[in-house]
Amino acid sequence: MALTNSGSEAEPVEQSSHPEVEQHSTKVLMLGALGVVYGDIGTSPIYAFREALHASAGGNVADRGDILGVLSLIIWSLTIIVTIKYIMFVLRADNGGEGGVLSLMALARGSFPKRSAAILGIGIVGAALFFGDAVITPAISVLSAVEGMNVVTPTFQPYVVPLTLVILAILFAVQRFGTGGVALIFGPITAVWFLAIGLSGLNHIMDDPEILLAISPHYIVAFLVNSPDVAFVTIGAIFLAVTGAEALYADLGHFGRKPIVLAWLAVVFPCLLLNYAGQGAFVLAHGGTVGHPFFEMNEGWTLIPMVVLATAATVIASQAVISGAFSLTRQAVQLNMLPRLQILHTSEKQSGQIYMPRVNLLLALVVMLLVVGFGESSRLAAAYGISVTGNMLVTTVLLYVIMARIWKWQLWLATSLTALFVFIDIGFFGSNIVKVFEGGWASLAVAFAVVLAMWTWVRGSRYLFDKTRRNEIPLDFLAGNLLKKKPQLVSGTAVFLTSDPMSAPTALMHSLKHYKVLHEQNVILSVVTAQQPVVPDSDRVKMETINDLFMRVTLTFGYMEQPNIPRALAICRKQGWKFDIMTTSFFLSRRSLKASPNSGMPVWQDKLFIGLARTAADATEYFQIPTGRVVEIGTQVAI
Template identity: 35%
Template sequence: MEEHQDGKGTMWELDQTLDQPLGDEATQVRGFQNSKEHPLAVTIRLAFISLGVVYGDLATSPLYVFPSVFPDGIVDRRDVLGAVCLIVYSFTLIPLIKYVFIVLRANDNGEGKFRSIVLVLGGTFALYSLICRHAKVNTIPNQHPTDQYLTTYSRRPVPENSRASTIKKLLEGRNSLQKLLLVLVLLGTSMVIGDGVLTPAISVLSSVSGIKVAHPSFHQGHVVILALIILVLLFSMQHVGTDKVGVMFGPVILVWLLSIGAVGVYNIAIHKPDIFRALSPVAGFDFLRRTKSKGWARLGGIVLSITGAEAMFADLGHFSTVSIRLAFTSLVFPCLLAAYLGQASFLLKFPDKVDQTFYRSIPDPVYWPMFVIATVAAIVASQATISATFSIVKQSVALGCFPRVKIIHTSNRILGQIYVPEVNWILMLLCLAITAGFRETTQIGNAYGIAVMAVMLVTTLLMTLIMLFIWQTNLSLVLLFLVTFGSVETIYFSAVLFKIAKGGWVPLAIAAALMLIFYAWHYGTVKRYQFEIQNKVPLAWILGLGPSLGLVRVPGVGFVYTDLAHGVPSMFSHFITHLPAIHSVLVFVCVKYLPVNTVLEDERFLFRRIGPPDYWMYRCTVRYGYRDLHRRDEQFEERLIGALADFIRKDDDNNRVVLSQRRIEHQVVEDQLKFLVAAKESGVVHILGNTVVKARKGSGLAKRIAINHVYSFLRKVCRETSVIYHIPHETMLNVGMIYDV
């Protein structure tokens, strides 16, 4: 064989010629459906619905903020003024300015219309996917040139010799930076999942603990039991979904916000009308100056007033940024400010009643209605967080960072409502353990604060990168954003870290366990993919076997599943080496997820013919966004064969050159379609690789533990590919192989 100077022979050259990117038909893009601005009525309706989905957590914070700020009681009434001052300015700076007016301005379509890209199912992953679209930093390096032609794969051009171009080259050229970026994203994701454990615990426990105000004889043990019962019922009903009851979430939070706002105004008018002097920043600085280290530690309780702000870009549906902003500025912000100022007014008059500030500040005639509303609002807030956790796990699976789990779509009308059984029961057990173990909201609040501030810091860092790289914002504005929010969040984070021994260790332990799972699964997945790349079979060798591939071609359709976007997996050569027959129609299927939220149905399947028509070999890339679901009723097999038939027709249209040959070409296509139908009727077989991944001899201890133990265990307990794609067992064929990585 003739060798080139680069060491690659003509066989390699032939393989590259044969294994070109998917053809022109794969790059055809349907008409782009530009998102139109919502009419006022639709925007108001979306804002109303978003109350229950987005703001439940943030809205229920008044239940437990002041008891967490003053766990040992109030010594000086001036501390109340200082604390509420810091609450007001924190609430204004982080949720309002940072999230509503900056983070939600992530421009996804490059046309000046702000779309809610960061609102789609989990903020950190959405921001990460935005970065992945502009730089080749994907978790699984199976990008394809045709991916960028997707309707939803929009990105801004990067000018040459610009700051953005320099950052792009730096990210793409340094593997260490890509790993650091991924670790940052996974850390934020781990903390968000930790929220899914802590939010139900603190929300439900704080809401039902108010019963002790009306009945002092009701012991804390009874409160904990009541909270545990509600939590068990909440998690046990997750499989039903929120399709039917979800319409009530918005009204519940609306009533809740109006109620606490009204009670706040009442307390201000009755107890301390001059509470508004707390709006002066002097009160906050005086509080920190006088209390010194104690005031610093109390920042860990103040931070609970902004818990749930990150949910503004962890949306579960289709909410525009305008609707999110409208709901927050017109209702959420003023009602919560009134609630906090009202509670502060009450505490200035009754500083000894800080242990149950919320319930003790409620007028007696409306106590029980408020108790019921608070409990229902806490359940709604918990439900939204649990659903967000399911969605984030779904994204993690799509990006190759989490083991495959069963994902059930619970609604035929609303996209994005899913249920993950394994995750649900783990969340329930952890939530019950935390509630029963801590028994008080103060320690749970300490844990909650660490999780929330970690997520916010990660968001700030990712947003800074997006401003520099994608938005190409003025450098001075980027520095202003980073210094302002980074410094404030770092101060708060340092305060909550002081409470590690008092419950703050919980989110760190959860994050450590999740990071181990994330890292081991991603590391093993990448190593397995690299092994397949290095050991893929040259197409030239396959085609050199002739149309029969040196085997008996029996009637039927064989789908060979592979992670490779191009090339033939080594599993296939292993298969044909040990079996004397193969199906008359072969399709190499690569199912992959792209850094976009969804892929349109008419852009889902990309086909390319391998070799001459009489080989009956095709390559198919099935593309999904991280929001797309594999539903049991989607008839994946039927759609795959239907897309292949469409490709055959389209391939015929593209190849018609001479007018006089049209009848002949048409007849050939009809014969091919009849052959495909006959093959399908003879039977369809799905061929999957059942691989065992092991660390090769001589590997380091860390690699052996990650691959041979953690990754191997996760593969044993996770769902198989056949379950994910709903492949019937009677049509499935597993090919066993050992990968030494």
């Protein structure tokens, strides 16, 4: 599939003329956003404050300055990274209402065609880092929640990992049924979770009211100056408090900017601040002893319900990341960064609810290996920050392109704001990258594997396209000759799918060579993906008559759409072509690839590309063509 450069700045959505209806729908979307958007960042209090104190204290006892400094860092990280960077700026960089690193990449590429390859490379890195995050989040979230049972009784320790694996196995197993029904309870459960952690923190702030002084950033300065070497390591743990912030942008298309912003300002941000402050006051009141403050400050009968609620919240957070991985993979497939993968739609009403069996299986295997290999959430924490900080750094770089080229900001303003965000992102990334040998290698290994697969697919596809094009006959030349000297004509329409509409498709040449016949009407059909999420029907079809025998048709789909060729061709009736599926045959070329030393790629990359090509879903099924109308012609190509 080819790419068009049709990315453009999205127009603002027209506001509803019924304020009561709009207000009601906003509240519903806010509730949904709590479960999907904020599930990850909402479960960070379980482990973030504890890990940051362990890093700063270098043991199990922290002094007052460390506690106030750590809390102040968390407060200002949430304020600058989430409230200012994402809420105020990143959420405005929507691509036709859609968000996410690949949407941002597509928007940036459309505005900067001279640096298209470089921006594509940045987007691939960002997408790969997201997958690194996607395997760590379910592992650390569920594992840390189940570890809460150790606070109830230490005898539960041997059962933490087995129970975590059981919960994760069930979570990945139910993906095939879709999240439509389950999503109805995601929002309410997460709303209860935020209220519970907010009240839990508020209940303990009075243990030591001095903790409220941590709102002053001078505690950050004192903490960094007094022990810069320890502070550098601590900053990496502090970042655990903002993991999940990238979900605000990734899920923009599902909920819209207003519900996401309101949910953050009205519910999530206040409850997170209260809980972190409560944990700080609790630790101060207990002589700085760092145990498991999140669960320990829920005494008596509230402990077990909090453990159960935490487990439910972490499962929801994991579900959101898994769904995000499905969505990102589909975007990558549509943008020709990965081979076609099987996509199953789990809802008749919502096209965004999809299930990808191979992606689900790979995620499940890697997540469970991480749980078994690391065994404790504290060990996994070291692996968590690298991929998330890297993803945020990629977002900042792409945002700069949007500011300068689409928003048309003055260069000094765009550069100054980007420099601030880059300084913070690099600080967090640097403090996390030193943890490579402590566990950070895990997320980097996943990201590297994804980068290698995407790079190989993009590179191999380009080589394959160039090689086949050199051996093909120009379509206009062939069409002109066939019109002058017509072969035997048969009734009906033949549609030849090709990625190069200017050359004669291989299936057409083989059909002429072996069958010695030509249909009365022949359509050279190519499917392209626009660098925008959805393409309106008015722009879906482009038709060009070559001569009486041939016509060239281009179908354009957005990268968030599932291509449906028969439905798209039905639009051609409005442009004069009386398309009838029952008298139409679709001709597809099925290529058998073989490695060649003259491909321009190393042999190992040749073999990897061929392996990826073999995993591609059947084109007939992917493009939703009726199987009874398809003729496949096999060819062998050395790449």
